[in-house]
Amino acid sequence: MQHQRIALVGFMASGKSTVGKSLANHLQRPFIDLDKHIESSTGKTIPDIFSSLGEEAFRQLERNGLTNVVRGDESIVLATGGGVVTQAANRDVLKREWTCIYLRARPETIRRRLQQDGVVRPLLAVDNQTEAIRSLMGLRETWYNEVADFTVDVDSLEIPAVVSQVIDWLND
Numbered sequence: 001m002q003h004q005r006i007a008l009v010g011f012m013a014s015g016k017s018t019v020g021k022s023l024a025n026h027l028q029r030p031f032i033d034l035d036k037h038i039e040s041s042t043g044k045t046i047p048d049i050f051s052s053l054g055e056e057a058f059r060q061l062e063r064n065g066l067t068n069v070v071r072g073d074e075s076i077v078l079a080t081g082g083g084v085v086t087q088a089a090n091r092d093v094l095k096r097e098w099t100c101i102y103l104r105a106r107p108e109t110i111r112r113r114l115q116q117d118g119v120v121r122p123l124l125a126v127d128n129q130t131e132a133i134r135s136l137m138g139l140r141e142t143w144y145n146e147v148a149d150f151t152v153d154v155d156s157l158e159i160p161a162v163v164s165q166v167i168d169w170l171n172d
């Protein structure tokens, strides 16, 4: 398998953190969640960073995190945050240095999963969540496609099925 650096990309709540962890287990590789990496390096939660420092500061931490998270030719699985593709510099790094797996989910799937999930996404903690999902997804979809080496439609797949599609593709 050639794919040393594997990154999961996709919209918030598409399953990057969950699938990434399981995929890393299957591949017996280290797993890093970029959001968790930022939280442990700053000692703040993601919502704290957004509320006390602002989104721009978070994007800076995210950019630094993406470039510093791996050294050399270490094999790794990385779960990115859904907004990583909003920065052109990140898209360049992802295209150049990472095999990117895009977990593609429809807005209804995102909404359903957000309701079941305890993790707060500051950009979706708004009055009209449906509209926020649609507009952000509209903005970002092209960027996910731009960096993707392989896309999985996750709407009707359970987590193990998503993982197994990715593994099949990696082994192809």
Ligand SMILES: Nc1ncnc2c1ncn2[C@@H]1O[C@H](COP(=O)(O)OP(=O)(O)O)[C@@H](O)[C@H]1O
Pocket (backbone or CB within 6 Å): 010, 011, 012, 013, 014, 015, 016, 017, 018, 019, 079, 113, 114, 116, 117, 118, 119, 154, 157, 158, 159, 162
């Ligand atoms: N394929 C799936 N089927 C059902 N629930 C899922 C699936 N993938 C993820 N989830 C659930 O959706 C929520 C968001 O997943 P998460 O991995 O945190 O997404 P992301 O990191 O992309 O924001 C979690 O509660 C997770 O258990």
Ligand SMILES: O=C(O)C1=C[C@@H](OP(=O)(O)O)[C@@H](O)[C@H](O)C1
Pocket (backbone or CB within 6 Å): 010, 011, 012, 013, 016, 017, 035, 046, 080, 081, 082, 083, 084, 120, 121, 122, 123
């Ligand atoms: O899409 C985004 O802009 C964000 C996604 C989140 O990660 P998940 O995609 O893992 O929810 C987290 O990085 C932050 O709340 C911002």
Ligand SMILES: [Mg+2]
Pocket (backbone or CB within 6 Å): 016, 017, 018, 035, 079, 080, 081
């Ligand atoms: Mg996540």
